[in-house]
Amino acid sequence: MTTRIPEPDTQYLQKVLLEMLAIPSPTGFTDTIVRYVAERLEELGIPFELTRRGTIRATLQGQKNSPDRAVSAHLDTIGASVRAVQDNGRLSLAPVGCWSSRFAEGSRVSVFTDTGVIRGSVLPLMASGHAFNTAVDQLPVSWDHVELRLDAYCGTRADCESLGVNIGDFVAFDPLPEFTDSGHISARHLDDKAGVAALLASLKAIVESGQQPPIDCHPLFTITEETGSGAAGALPWDVSEFVGIDIAPVAPGQHSSEHAVSVAMQDSSGPYDYHLSRHLLSLAQEHDLPVRRDLFRYYFSDAHSAVTAGHDIRTALLAFGCDATHGYERTHIDSLQALSRILTAYMLSPPVFASDAQPAHGSLERFSHQLEHDAQMESETRVPAVDTLVGQR
Numbered sequence: 001m002t003t004r005i006p007e008p009d010t011q012y013l014q015k016v017l018l019e020m021l022a023i024p025s026p027t028g029f030t031d032t033i034v035r036y037v038a039e040r041l042e043e044l045g046i047p048f049e050l051t052r053r054g055t056i057r058a059t060l061q062g063q064k065n066s067p068d069r070a071v072s073a074h075l076d077t078i079g080a081s082v083r084a085v086q087d088n089g090r091l092s093l094a095p096v097g098c099w100s101s102r103f104a105e106g107s108r109v110s111v112f113t114d115t116g117v118i119r120g121s122v123l124p125l126m127a128s129g130h131a132f133n134t135a136v137d138q139l140p141v142s143w144d145h146v147e148l149r150l151d152a153y154c155g156t157r158a159d160c161e162s163l164g165v166n167i168g169d170f171v172a173f174d175p176l177p178e179f180t181d182s183g184h185i186s187a188r189h190l191d192d193k194a195g196v197a198a199l200l201a202s203l204k205a206i207v208e209s210g211q212q213p214p215i216d217c218h219p220l221f222t223i224t225e226e227t228g229s230g231a232a233g234a235l236p237w238d239v240s241e242f243v244g245i246d247i248a249p250v251a252p253g254q255h256s257s258e259h260a261v262s263v264a265m266q267d268s269s270g271p272y273d274y275h276l277s278r279h280l281l282s283l284a285q286e287h288d289l290p291v292r293r294d295l296f297r298y299y300f301s302d303a304h305s306a307v308t309a310g311h312d313i314r315t316a317l318l319a320f321g322c323d324a325t326h327g328y329e330r331t332h333i334d335s336l337q338a339l340s341r342i343l344t345a346y347m348l349s350p351p352v353f354a355s356d357a358q359p360a361h362g363s364l365e366r367f368s369h370q371l372e373h374d375a376q377m378e379s380e381t382r383v384p385a386v387d388t389l390v391g392q393r
Contacts (some may be wrong), residue, residue: 024172026079074225097226248319
């Protein structure tokens with residue numbers, strides 16, 4: 001009989017998501033969002049610590065402390081920084097994170113100087129149809145062909161510099177969130193604030209249910225995923241399983257859905273752990289959760305940064321389905337609820353391999369099987385011998 005998992009508080013999930021979207025947090029400018037999430041953990045009574053730069057490492061205490069597991073979502077978002085102050089008082093931009101300037105054009109933004117905040121708009125270099133007519137449509141798409149117009153008296157470089165604008169100032173793009181009656185959620189920066197909200201809702205459900213996970217679980221909230229380092233310095237414990245939480249692109253050629261949760265089988269860093277990924281798929285089936293398998297060709301997650309940092313861990317990736325990733329993104333509450341539920345089921349499940357608490361010294365007895373030996377060897381015998389293949393040419 002399947003043990004019923006505690007249900008996530010959907011209103012809480014949506015509330016914390018909306019509040020986080022209101023907090024600008026491009027990579028490198030994350031102190032405020034870190035404080036916000038830390039306060040939510042304090043409300044839930046979940047202990048945590050902060051790294052020097054601000055990664056949050058929390059502990060949901062289990063019945064055993066080894067092997068332990070981690071689940072990770074990132075607080076940082078894409079954005080931009082000031083690359084140059086032009087003679088006409090406009091600002092050139094460099095992207096923070098990997099994204100197209102096509103999605104920046106027309107955006108309202110905040111520029112964070114050393115002394116304050118200045119509002120503005122990101123525009124193509126040819127921004128007036130009345131002045132340039134169809135030449136506007138011939139402008140290339142690149143960060144060299146957009147500029148930031150400040151909402152201030154700023155007609156020269158000197159004017160701009162007198163406002164306190166400097167090279168390297170952070171530029172945050174307005175999220176423009178909209179939650180519709182249909183259950184759709186549209187906004188910039190759902191990556192990965194929607195994942196963070198789903199994780200917080202899952203933690204709230206477990207704490208309020210009074211259930212104790214079989215093993216320690218460490219929720220991680222990282223701050224440099226969009227620029228690649230993510231969870232690289234975030235695992236001080238005896239973590240054997242690491243599940244990243246991120247965004248699943250809904251697009252032609254992909255299998256993800258805005259109404260399901262995706263288990264990523266592979267991304268640009270390579271395949272995820274065979275056993276941990278199938279454990280998540282099994283949990284989804286057991287609890288009747290909408291799930292998809294998918295491959296993500298053009299990104300990697302916090303799990304990749306943890307492995308490349310030298311951690312000997314099994315990794316997997318759960319992702320909410322989202323249209324127009326790194327643009328004006330859209331997901332559905334169905335996907336976020338499914339993500340929160342499978343996270344709850346995972347944190348309350350036993351370890352994939354209890355033997356992972358210790359390395360398998362000099363013995364294969366405790367080492368895993370991807371297929372049972374006999375079945376695997378049987379499949380090998382179906383492959384024709386090389387000389388047979390040669391004779392068939």
